[in-house]
Amino acid sequence: MLAAFFAAALPAAQAADVKMVDGIAAVANNDVITYRDLNQAVARARQSLPKGSNVSDAELRRQVLGQLINQSLVVQAGQRNNVGATDAEIDEALAHNAQSNKTTVAALYAQAAKQGISRNALRRNIAQSIISQKVQQQAVMQHARVSDEEVDAFINRAAQQGVTLPEGEPVRQYRARHILLRADSDNAAAAAESSIRKIYSQARSGTDFATLAREYSQDGSAAAGGDLGWFADGQMVPQFEDAVHRLRPGQVSAPVRSQFGWHVIKLEEVRDAGTPEERQRNAVRQYLAEQKAQQASTDLLRQLHESAFIDIRTPS
Known part of the structure; x- marks a missing residue:
């Protein structure tokens, strides 16, 4: 740029x-x-x-x-x-x-x-x-998350219309929750870092992560206990993905800084989309996420x- x-x-x-x-x-x-x-x-x-x-x-x-x-x-x-x-x-x-x-x-x-x-x-x-x-x-x-029900509906519509969907490539997928504290100025970043470390301590000591997310997270996923659904590499910012890659299911990351602020992440599950059905579902999920992302950008500009x-x- x-x-x-x-x-x-x-x-x-x-x-x-x-x-x-x-x-x-x-x-x-x-x-x-x-x-x-x-x-x-x-x-x-x-x-x-x-x-x-x-x-x-x-x-x-x-x-x-x-x-x-x-x-x-x-x-x-x-x-x-x-x-x-x-x-x-x-x-x-x-x-x-x-x-x-x-x-x-x-x-x-x-x-x-x-x-x-x-x-x-x-x-x-x-x-x-x-x-x-x-x-x-x-x-x-906030708007590009794709549920399993949406994937099912898309596949069913395609079958009804006689459309053959591509299989897609094998890919590893992750399901995670996170807590986000925004940090949009140097002062806010310092305050957010102090707060997120206290939240991290609570999560490490056994406090339910979803409960903490509902109480503290400033992301749109807070109401769902911080649940981000299933995602693959390339769908999250690099700092977030790097932290996820270092976790095993059930583990909670140390505080991570990204352009959105400070995160604490809990990895719930990991799966490899290896069977033809799994690869197809992943390809549909990625397609729907891209469509939602484009629509979210269009809607944002229209509203503004x-x-x-x-x-x-x-x-x-």
Whole structure:
């Protein structure tokens, strides 16, 4: 993400273009998207297009402006719900991008400065991306769980319609519960870590995990005792999956930090989808989860647009 961000330098504005560069391209509630923002984003998008793409400049600008408005609305929704990005998360994102691009964080800052982007502005942009990702992932996690009954219904409908479903690949699946304490600022992260360690001690001492989840968890799964249902690798954030992999059924993890906050995880069961029926059910489960995730993202944006004030402007 940052590689493309830095690579797209905003061309030096000619005197006649100053008004367009510094003017307002759109307003989303209380947030202003300037032509400078739009021009930089269009340049990044143009660089990422496949060779031979025939997307017109006007269409690309329309698409990119829509994406900027969507991100603004999602970030605003996150801020209203106290979703933030800590300095540690921003530092981690910078380090990850530096490593991916075989450079250093200092070099990233220097490259941004050449584009007229200050250190604070760069960190602010990264924070907004992190917040946007958190909000969308929270929406997906709350609505993309697939029950056994939904898998059964899908398979039955396919049979009634004479549709042959693919078998799918052998895969290991996990069923776990978790307790989540959100940590969307450095102060909140410290408080959440202290609280989650006390909850972890209670879980280790034999207090029923589901009861603790109902009482303390700030995730949508709290009402179900923290039950996340069955999932396979690639469906949870890496820190969560790594912790699950180190557990045996019945064990409780030490506190784990992810972009959502602090987790304590209890692994309930592990199974290998090895028979043809199991592989088929897993393939259906993954398909339904992907469909629900897409719908959750669509619904989130629709709801945000319905309640938003949006004013799209054109250059004079």
